[in-house]
Structures are given as C-alpha cells and as structure tokens.
Amino acid sequence: MDNGMREKLLDREGSEEGDLKVRVYNESKKIWKVALPGIIARVAAFGTIIVTQSFIGHISSVDLAGYALVQTLTVRFVNGILIGMSSATETLCGQAYGAKQYHMMGLYLQRSWIVDILALTLLLPLFLFGGPLFKLLGEDPSIVGSAGYISWWFIPMVYNFVFTLTMQMFLQSQQRNSIVAWISIAQFAMHVPLSWLFVIYLEWGVDGAMAALCISSWFVAFAEFGYIMGGWCPDTWTGLSSAAFKDLFPVIKLSISSGIMVCLELWYNSILVLLAGYMSNAEVAISAFSICLNINGWEFMICLGFLGAACVRIANELGRGDSKATKFSIKVLITTSVVIGVFFTSLCLAFGRNIGYFFTNDVEVANAVSDLSHLLSISVLLNSIYPVLSGVAVGAGLQGTVAIINLCCFYLIGVPIGALLGYVANLEVKGIWIGMILGIFTQSLALSYMAWKTDWDKQVRLASERLQRWYLKSSEEQNGNGHA
Template identity: 70%
Template sequence: MDDGMETTKLLRHEEEEEDEGDLKRRIWIESKKIWRVALPSLISRVSAFGTIVVTQSFIGHVSEIDLAGYALVQTLSVRFINGILLGMSSATETLCGQSFGAGQHHMMGIHLQRSWIVDLITLTILLPILIFGTQIYKLVGEEESIANSGGYISLWFIPFVYNYVFSLTIQMYLQAQLKNMIIAWLSGFQFAIHIPLSLLFVYKLNMGVEGAMLSLLMSSWFVVIGEFIYIFGGWCPNSWKGFTVAAFKDLVPVVKLSISSGVMLCLELWYYAVLVLLAGYMENAEVAISAFSICQNINSWEFMISLGFLGAGCVRVSNELGRGNAKVVTFSIKVLLGTSTVIGVFFFVLCLVFRKNISYLFTNDERVADTVSDLSLLLSFSILLNSIYPVLSGVAIGAGMQTTVAIVNLVCFYLIGIPLGALLGYLTTLQVKGIWIGMIGGVLTQTIAVVYMIWRTDWDNEVKKASERLTRFYLKSDEISELISN
C-alpha cells in the first residue's frame, strides 16, 4: 500500500516537473516573440524621443525663458498633434497586424497608404495650432515672455511634425511583419548624429535656439528617408506592391477606426499636457513649467520603453487573433505584463537613487533642480505605472477595442485625475506635487479599469470580430495588381 502511494507521489511529482518545464519553455518562446518586436520598437522610440529631450537640454543651457517656451510647445502643441497622429495611425497597427496574421500580406501596403492619406489631411488641418502658437499661449493665460518664445519655437516644429505622418505609420507597418529592426538601426544612427549636430550648431556656430531646432529637424527626417529607401527598394516584396488607387477606396471605415484609436491615445497623451498647463498658472510659472516638463520628459522618455511593449502587445494580439489563436493571446498578455513590470521596477529604483542629479542635465537653475528633486518620488511611481497601462493599451489596439478604452480614459483621466490634481494643486500647499498626485490617481484608476476589462474579455469572440474586420477590408492580390497597372 505504501509502495503504491509512493509511486503515485513520484508520478505526480514528475508530471509537475514536466508541467513546470513546459511552462518555462512556453514563456521562453513567447518572450523571444515579444522581444523581437519590443526591442527594435523601444530602441527607435527611445532614440526618437531622446532627440527631443537632448534638444530641450541644449535650449535649457541657452536660456531659461526659451527652456520654458520649448517645454510649452513640446508638451502642449506637439504632444497634442502627436497624440492625434499616433492615435489615427494606430488603426494601421490593428489592420496590418491582423492582415499579417491571416496571411493577407498584400493588403498591408494598402493599409499603409490609407494611413498616409488620412494622417496628411489631419495634420494639415491641425497646422494653425503651431502657426498661431503665441496667440494660443497668451489666450490660455501663459506669461507673455514664455508665450512669445513658445510661439517662435512652434514655427520650427512645423516641418518636424510632418515626419510623424511617415515615421509612425511605417514603424507600425514594419513591426506588424516583424521587420522593424531596420527602424532600430536608423533611430540609433539618428540619436548618434543628433548630439554632434547640436554641438556644432549651438556651440560651434553659436546659433542658439535656431541651431538646436535645425539639428532636430535634420536628424528626424534622416529616419524617414531611410525608411522610404527600405520599403521602395524592394525589402518588403510581399506587402508593398507599389502605389495604388485602391488606397482611396473604403476610406470611411478606416477613418472611423482611426478616430476611435485617436481618441483613445489622445486622451492619454493630452492628459499630461493639461497638467503642464495647470502648472503654468502657479506662482513663479517659469520654474513650475520647467521643473514639471523636465519630470514629464524623463517620465515620457521611460514611457518610450513601455511603448515598445505597447507595440509588441498590439502585434502579438493582432497576429494571433488573425490566426484564430485565442489561448495564445491570453498567455502572451501575461508574459507581456510580467516582463514590462520587471523593467518598470528597475527604473523606479533608478529614479529614486539619482533624484536631484537628473535635473542638472537640463538646467543650471537651482530653483528648478530643487523642484525636480521634490517631485522625484512621484515621478518614480509614475514610471512604475508606465510599465502596466501602455501594455494594456497595446492589447486593446491589437484587438480593435479602442472605443471602449477611449471611454475609460475619458472618465479616469478627465473626470478623476485632472479635477483631483487641480484641487490638490490650488487648494492645498502641495502646488505642483498636488497636480502630479492627481495625475497618478487618474492613471491608477485607468489601469485598474483596463485590467478588469481585459480580464473579462471573451477572446474567442474577439477572434470572430477580427475575421469579420479582415473580410470587410479584403481585396484580392490580382485586383490590386490591376489597380496599380491602371
């Protein structure tokens, strides 16, 4: 009897070891798939945003007023425009990812061209935000000197923002087919040439703010030109069949999906912009805006890593939904969240360790440095939350659930976060800290809500929805060839 019990225990132990070994193998395989998308994506995003942060650093050592002006433009106007374009472009992630998973590779080039049409029209409509920057900043109550500086710098950003139309959409198009390593290389070179260009124009040629902005323009368009060469040069033969009038067909459904995506991501990105605006109404607005924007840029720079996992989440979920693998989707989400959270904890600790020292990369003003130091604990918690909710947003984009998440973002960010931040910032002695606490409150409630939404999702039903979506946009390969030839 005892021998039988021992044998049973031994067999059970061996089965548990096999299950554990199988789980480890599955996690390893899934992790490789995730990092294949996330690593190039985060390198490109960190490098691209790094050029913006480096530009702010150079401008900050030229003039404190221009530092505040640049922060105003970059955080309000450019983030506003980028939010719309990123959101509108994320429809490309959904459609290209699901098309690739379903084997409809020839449709990906059409989705890309449609996104260019939609984004170019959208950006052109938004240009007055940059053209009339000074008037807008004065209208919302910013100090005249900061508004004038911001209005001048915003004109320099006009040719810069047009690179977003192509760089955002091409990255989504390439990462959906697991070819985004080229973007990582181009972005790495972009960051590498941006620093010496900035040193040359700002210090060697003594061009000041103009030199910093010129180096930003040159390095940003370097990536776009490289992407064009890669696509048009024949490295995407299955997905790029040339320019076609098919891109102008069925634009309305694409616009609808783009608007849903746009609202979802814009509500996230604009949230931080509104908080910077609130900081501008406080005493000593120059210090408040500069300190808050430095912390925001550090937070946003680390957020670029999370956007890499957002892209990975979108690609993995959309690919597997296109293939009809609901179980793989749920497993991938768990591995994504686990990996991203570990990275978030690492940067949480790093931010606490360096605290005040970070600010001296951007400014020599002791008042700004002290304010940044006071915000470092809150900044650390924001960075930790960055590791969770962007991944969930990527999952939502991959599944085409943008509209639902947009509603969640509206409630959590604008009905909870901003009012809470305004109350704590203006009705207590917390000042800028109060605004940031409100921001964290909004992000935390959004994270909890989206976690619950993803947990309750019926992924088998999402597979059916993905199939219906692909059928709606499908064109046969020979039909595309005929349209191109005509």
C-alpha cells in the same frame, strides 16, 4: 498513494512545469523580437527631443520654458492625434499579417498616410498661431513670445510623424522593425554633434537647436522610405496604388477612435503642464514639471516598446484565430514589463535628486525637479502596466472602449483632483502630479478588469469578419494565378 503513482504524478507535474517554461521562453522571444527594436527606436527618437531641450535649456531659462510649453502642449497634442490615428495601421496590419493577407498591409499603410496628412494639415493653425493661443490661455508674456517663435520651427518637424509613425507600425507588425532601431540609433548619433555644431560652434541659438531637430527627424523618414520601397518588403509592399483610396471611411472611423484613445492619454499630461503655467512662479513650475515629464516620457518609450509588442502579438494571434495564445501572451507581456518598471523606479529613487542639472544650470529649477523625484518614481512604476494593456486593446481593435476609460479616469478623476490639490490645498506642482498619478492608477485598474473580462473567442471572430470585409484581391488572384 503507492510509490508508482506518486512517481507518475511527479513526472506529469515536472513535465507541465517544463512545458510552461518552454512556452514562456518562446513567447518571450517573440515579444522581445518586437519590443527591443521598438524600445531602442523610441528611446533614441525621444532622446533627440530631450537633447534639443537640454541645448535650449543652456541658452536661457525663458527659451527652455517656451520650448517646454510647445513640446508638451502643442506637439504632444498633435502627436497624440497622429499616434492614435496611426495605431489603426497597427491593428489592421497586425491582424492582416496573422491572417497571411500580406498584400493588404501596403494598402493599409497608404490609407493611413492619406488620413494622417489630412488630419495634420487641419491642425496646422495650432503652430501658426501658437503665440496668440498661449497668450489667450493666459500664459506668462515672456514665455509666450519664445513659445510662439518655437512653434513655427516645429511645423517642418511634425510632418515627419505622418510617415515615420505609420511605417514603423507597418514594419513592426511583420517583425521587421530591427531596421527601425538601427535608423533611430543613427538619428541620435547624428543629432547630438549636429546640435553642438549649430548651437555651440556656429552660435545659432534656438534656430540651430530646432534646425538640427528637423534634419535628424526627416532623416528617419527618408531612410524608412528607402527600406520599404527598395525591395526589402516584397510580400507586403507592392507599390503605390489607387486602391488605397477605397474603403477610406472605415479606416477613418477606426483611426478616429484610436486617435481619441491615445489623445485623451497624452493630452492629460499637457493639461497638467497648462495648470502648472498658472502657478505663482510659472517659469520654474513649467520647466521643472516639463523636465520630470520628459524623464518620465523617456522611460515611457521603453514601455511603448511593450505596447507595440502587445499590439503585434495580440493582433497576430487574433488574425491566426488562436484565443488561448492571445491570453497567454498578455500574461507574459505584463509580467515582463512590470519587472522592468521596478528596475527603473529604483533608479529614479537613487538618482532623482541630481537629475535636474542635466537639463539646466538653474538651481531653483533643479531643486524643484528634486522635490518631484518620488512622485516621478511612482509614475515610472505605473508606466509598466497601463501601456501594455493599451497595446492589448489596440491589437484587438478595442480603442473605443479604452477611450471611454481614459476620459473617465483622467478627466473626471485625475485633472479635478490635481487642480484641487495644486490650487486649493496649495501643493502646487506636487498636487498636480498626485492627481495625475491617481488618474493613471484608476485607468490601470480599469484596463486590467477589461482585459480579464474580454471574451477573446469573440474577438477572434470579430477580427476575422473585419479582415474579410475589407479584403481586396491581389493582382495574382485577379489574374487567376494566385492560390487560396
């Protein structure tokens, strides 16, 4: 090879490398534009739940266990259904935005409100009869009394999920979710002093902690209502419409498959907490396990930011009809999320032995949290992989496939192994957590294989067919004043 040819080859390789750097940079900007506000919003919102747990934990260990039982079992159960069903909004709005069907996004949002309100109302007995249900499940009687009372307090709080979850996905799909981040920061900034005022200064105890949680949660809902309906989304929000009641069945069908997908994931942790409730020292086991799950959950909120970014990027590109951009986005998303996961895993390993004291003064509980710190760090690392792949599935509308994967990995592998290690091998909470890790690991492998084998050209066609099938003409088109 002569010098001239070698120079041309090196120039071409340098150009391709430079082009790749530009593509990665541009894709990263798009990802972070969605992910960063989503991360801030989720960390702040979940932080209010953590703060409430911390205040209740310093009231009494029984109330801490009762709160942990309700928040980790009932609320997670219901929240799982609502997050899952609301992800239909994410799929439809994301693809509609990519296809420039802007006026349809407001209709999809309203349809999700209708479906989610009906679903949550059907689930109310779980809160109304929380005490008897926990008693029926054989939980410790002292914990059951506190859990039953706290269940009632969660009723006004959970209804905000119907609106905040769907509105955040609506705004996120059109990359307007920076307002959600600011609202969530304001929520957290308000929640901490409000909790101190009610619990410490006014000495209202558990009532004060839960009242502060309800007030700060609904603050977010009303603020998002004001933003959307106040004229800041002129193309995508055209007002309330009776057309929202049309084509509800397909939305319900997609919402149910979405709900099953997320629920199987979130209920997994709930079942493991339930298993912890049957340990010899149930109060310590539930409290320690719940604290670790909440730490894991708080970090998971960062990963959910990437889940949201994955959903938006995949849905937008499929709506535009670009399968190559879809595959490139998946690669950049996973790489970025794993790097962040490694960073937080290192923090867990460095500070895991002392983190329990943030939530409780009980030395026994804090030591139990310390014993779980290494398993917590492994879970944090796995958090950086599977949420992104789940987001890819939501963006493509593949929730049904992921639901089957979650069922097999979590309930045929994770839960049985966790129960065997916890009770038969006498590893107790550690055994349960090891089972949880194995379930998540197999799920991550399965989702990776699914993303690799998916025919993205076919998904582009399917997205186009779905959007055309549910399309309704805007008022301008009906009056003959619009354009194609």
